[in-house]
Amino acid sequence: MSATKIVFHDVSKFYGEVLGVNKVNLEVAPGLTGLVGPNGSGKSTLMHLMTGLLRPSRGEVSVLGVSPDSPEELFRLVGYCTQYDSFPNGSTGLSFLRFALSLNGYSKNEADERAWASLSRVGLTDAANRRIAGYSKGMRQRIKLAHAHCHDPQVLVLDEPLNGLDPMGRAEMIDLFTAFAKEGRHVIVSSHILHEVDVISDGVIMIHGGAIVAEGEIREVRGEITSHPIQVLIRCDQPHVVASRIFELEHVVEARLIEDEGLLVRTRDASDFFTNFNRIVIDTGVIVETVAPADESVHAVYDYLIGDGLGGGSA
Amino acid sequence: MTTSANLLRRRQVVTLAKHEIRRSLFSRRSLAVYLLVGMPLALMLLRALFMPGSMRADATHATTEFAEVFHFFLLRFVVFFANAMIFVRLFRGEILEKSLHYTLLAPLPRTVLVLGKYLGGVLSASVILVITTTLTYILVFLPHGSAGVQQLLSSSGIANLASYVLIVVLACFAYGALFMLAGLFFKNPMVPAILFLGWETLTPFLPTFLKVLSFVHYLVSFAPVPVSLGAFALLARPVPGWIALVALFVSSALLVYVASRVARRLEVTYSVD
Numbered sequence: 001m002s003a004t005k006i007v008f009h010d011v012s013k014f015y016g017e018v019l020g021v022n023k024v025n026l027e028v029a030p031g032l033t034g035l036v037g038p039n040g041s042g043k044s045t046l047m048h049l050m051t052g053l054l055r056p057s058r059g060e061v062s063v064l065g066v067s068p069d070s071p072e073e074l075f076r077l078v079g080y081c082t083q084y085d086s087f088p089n090g091s092t093g094l095s096f097l098r099f100a101l102s103l104n105g106y107s108k109n110e111a112d113e114r115a116w117a118s119l120s121r122v123g124l125t126d127a128a129n130r131r132i133a134g135y136s137k138g139m140r141q142r143i144k145l146a147h148a149h150c151h152d153p154q155v156l157v158l159d160e161p162l163n164g165l166d167p168m169g170r171a172e173m174i175d176l177f178t179a180f181a182k183e184g185r186h187v188i189v190s191s192h193i194l195h196e197v198d199v200i201s202d203g204v205i206m207i208h209g210g211a212i213v214a215e216g217e218i219r220e221v222r223g224e225i226t227s228h229p230i231q232v233l234i235r236c237d238q239p240h241v242v243a244s245r246i247f248e249l250e251h252v253v254e255a256r257l258i259e260d261e262g263l264l265v266r267t268r269d270a271s272d273f274f275t276n277f278n279r280i281v282i283d284t285g286v287i288v289e290t291v292a293p294a295d296e297s298v299h300a301v302y303d304y305l306i307g308d309g310l311g312g313g314s315a
Numbered sequence: 316m317t318t319s320a321n322l323l324r325r326r327q328v329v330t331l332a333k334h335e336i337r338r339s340l341f342s343r344r345s346l347a348v349y350l351l352v353g354m355p356l357a358l359m360l361l362r363a364l365f366m367p368g369s370m371r372a373d374a375t376h377a378t379t380e381f382a383e384v385f386h387f388f389l390l391r392f393v394v395f396f397a398n399a400m401i402f403v404r405l406f407r408g409e410i411l412e413k414s415l416h417y418t419l420l421a422p423l424p425r426t427v428l429v430l431g432k433y434l435g436g437v438l439s440a441s442v443i444l445v446i447t448t449t450l451t452y453i454l455v456f457l458p459h460g461s462a463g464v465q466q467l468l469s470s471s472g473i474a475n476l477a478s479y480v481l482i483v484v485l486a487c488f489a490y491g492a493l494f495m496l497a498g499l500f501f502k503n504p505m506v507p508a509i510l511f512l513g514w515e516t517l518t519p520f521l522p523t524f525l526k527v528l529s530f531v532h533y534l535v536s537f538a539p540v541p542v543s544l545g546a547f548a549l550l551a552r553p554v555p556g557w558i559a560l561v562a563l564f565v566s567s568a569l570l571v572y573v574a575s576r577v578a579r580r581l582e583v584t585y586s587v588d
Binding site for chain 1: 323326327330331334338341342343344409412413414416417418419420421422423424425427579580582583584585
């Protein structure tokens with residue numbers, strides 16, 4: 001049981017005869033981790049298992065060394081923003097947070113102080129005393145986020161947290177998650193908006209049909225997919241010169257000039273390619289503007305692993 | 316457990332109980348309970364308004380009349396269903412509202428969650444039903460004018476009321492524990508509730524060894540005025556008060572314990588529920 005990681009050991013979850021997740025083995029380190037997968041892939045099941053809202057049919061889960069069977073210890077460490085867009089009847093933003101903080105053991109004054117601080121952090125101070133039932137979708141999403149982090153947890157589990165937020169709100173929330181992760185906490189974010197996961201995540205967990213298909217840093221995961229050559233986009237002043245030299249390399253399967261974009265190279269050996277590319281640049285004296293991977297994105301990797309199975313929504 | 320942990324658990328139980336009291340007494344859903352408890356009051360009010368003059372003068376039957384109303388209507392119908400409505404909702408209501416996960420995500424043992432909710436339910440149900448019983452009691456005596464008031468305020472009148480209040484509070488503990496458990500177990504707990512009502516109603520006609528499996532058998536042992544249960548009732552020796560008290564508390568505690576065991580394995584699967 002690691003005291004610094006979230007660990008899934010051979011975890012399976014069945015809903016009757018329906019498979020939720022199957023034989024999941026995971027170790028999630030601190031930082032911002034993206035959880036991606038299409039509708040029904042098991043993202044929410046995984047998050048529910050992490051937070052004890054579901055119990056594994058087989059295997060064990062531990063969060064920083066604590067079992068989800070001990071909610072009194074677990075929820076000092078964990079805040080969970082679920083996908084459910086529902087709230088206790090009649091609650092206002094403030095009363096909703098106060099209740100949660102009181103259950104955390106804070107005194108009335110402390111609970112008040114923390115509730116206001118959380119409301120301010122998600123930009124809901126003005127709506128604090130309004131009923132949540134009258135909130136917009138974006139405001140409801142914000143109050144759920146405030147609920148998840150109001151007790152200052154070490155682990156934030158966020159199921160589609162950016163749903164319903166406007167671009168400004170998304171940017172603010174992403175800043176918030178990033179700040180949390182930089183403090184050495186775990187932030188686990190599920191999203192079907194892949195470029196967002198790509199931008200904010202230190203690592204990803206890709207899930208499909210209840211099974212983990214890949215995990216780790218995107219670059220590492222991409223590097224392990226040998227069936228698809230790695231794509232590199234080069235912008236330089238003489239792309240045709242570079243193209244002719246690059247073609248001499250055995251592992252390069254394609255070098256294509258794309259108008260206004262640059263030279264797109266597909267290679268089966270990225271490290272050898274970069275070694276040789278440096279030599280070509282020195283030999284030919286071309287001026288290189290950028291060299292960037294063209295398919296080290298979550299979307300590309302997911303596409304290679306699963307096919308284009310990503311839809312909207314969550315599991 | 317350390318003193319601070321004890322203090323925390325106590326604070327959590329109080330927070331949950333207060334939350335449940337607010338939900339049970341002041342939410343829109345409590346309207347159904349208020350309509351139910353309004354029924355005996357409305358009936359007694361109508362009785363008071365349309366009581367013939369000859370009956371008004373005679374207050375001697377008021378004590379027996381209330382005893383019958385209490386046994387056959389208040390206890391077996393109003394108290395039973397009001398408890399069912401309040402306690403079934405403690406968990407099932409939040410599951411239907413899809414908001415149970417917020418309390419499950421709090422750092423508290425599930426036993427504390429069950430205890431807090433149960434306590435909130437008992438207090439809410441007791442407040443509503445004690446007031447209903449007291450007002451119904453008053454409305455039975457008031458139409459008889461000064462003789463009725465005199466009887467009401469006499470030591471026996473007040474002692475009788477205290478006994479009925481005790482029965483109602485004990486019923487809240489016992490039925491409450493049962494219905495809270497039913498709310499955790501069944502998707503539609505009203506079906507087992509109605510079946511249990513059938514069992515409670517049949518109790519007078521059952522042999523003693525089966526009577527002991529009902530709550531009403533123990534509750535009526537505190538009744539100050541006996542009532543006739545009909546020609547087919549199988550009479551049993553009344554249970555001594557202390558045995559009834561122990562039986563009710565032990566069975567309530569057992570049911571709460573089972574509920575807390577069930578709650579420990581509770582999962583959030585709203586789409587299935």
